[in-house]
Amino acid sequence: MKKVIYALILPLVVVSGLVFANSAIKNDAARKPLSAAESKAAHRDDKKKWEASPDGLRYKKWxxxxxGIxxxxxxxxxxxxxxxxxxxEGVITSISRPSGSVGxxxxxxxxxxxxxxxxxxxEKSDKDVTKYNNDLRQLNSLKVNDKVIIRSHSAGYLGKGHNVVLxxxxxxxxxKVIFKRDPRKGGC
Structure with missing residues (x-):
């Protein structure tokens, strides 16, 4: 009886080992970094898919x-x-965002x-709530027609309207510094 059980279990173990080894090989192949040409082609394909989506068509029209221009x-x-x-250098024209803006x-x-x-x-962190409150207080002190100096790392589009978002x-x-975002630590 033991021989029959061993005879049935042995092929099961061998097949399981082969399946596991095959999946590990496939995972290693999937983890391999893409070459520059492959990465560029993948990005181009993703962009074409997005441009064909309703959001992409709406953005292209805008x-x-x-x-948009x-x-x-x-x-x-x-x-x-x-x-x-x-x-x-700039002048504040409104202390609220245009209607329909979010975030x-x-x-x-x-x-x-x-x-x-x-x-x-x-920046709101559990460690320094006073800095958060101070930032809000100083930002709320800004008024229309105040002259300000702004620095920004990025600009983007809403995909509607003519304003660029900084x-x-x-x-x-x-x-006097009214607001300064601390650089992110440990990130890009």
Whole structure:
């Protein structure tokens, strides 16, 4: 009886081992980093899929509209400042974001005759609630027609309207820092 049981278990163990080894080989092949050409091709394929989606079609339509053309022109005007993280002088035109905007706090700022949405998110951590409250208090002290200096690491498009969205990483008024986002630790 023992011989029959061993005879049945042995093939099961061998087959299980082969299946496991085969899946491990496939996983190693899947983990292999893509070459630059393969990565570029994969990105191109993903982009084509997105462009064919309803959101992609809507964005393409917006891009060729007068609002989209104006937004791209506005972004081109400040591209060097974004890249260099340098000062941009502006005047606050509204202390609230346009209707329909979502996420975070923001204001409209006129820089070089173009209006930009400046978003800022005070850092809220369990360790330093006082810094969060102080950031909010200082940001709430801003008023329409205040002259500010802004630095930003990034700019983006809403895909509607003509405003470019800037990340407000640094905001200064009257040579006093109103808001400064701490650089992320341990990340990109």
């Amino acid at each position: 891009e060729t509209s007068p609002d 104006k937004a791209h022109a506005s972004a081109d005007k400040i591209r060097k400042h974004i890249k260099d993280f340098s000062n941009m 975070g706090f923001g204001m409209l700022v006129k820089i070089n005759d173009d209006e930009y949405i400046v978003n800022y998110w005070p 990340a407000g990483d640094y905001i200064e008024r009257d040579n």
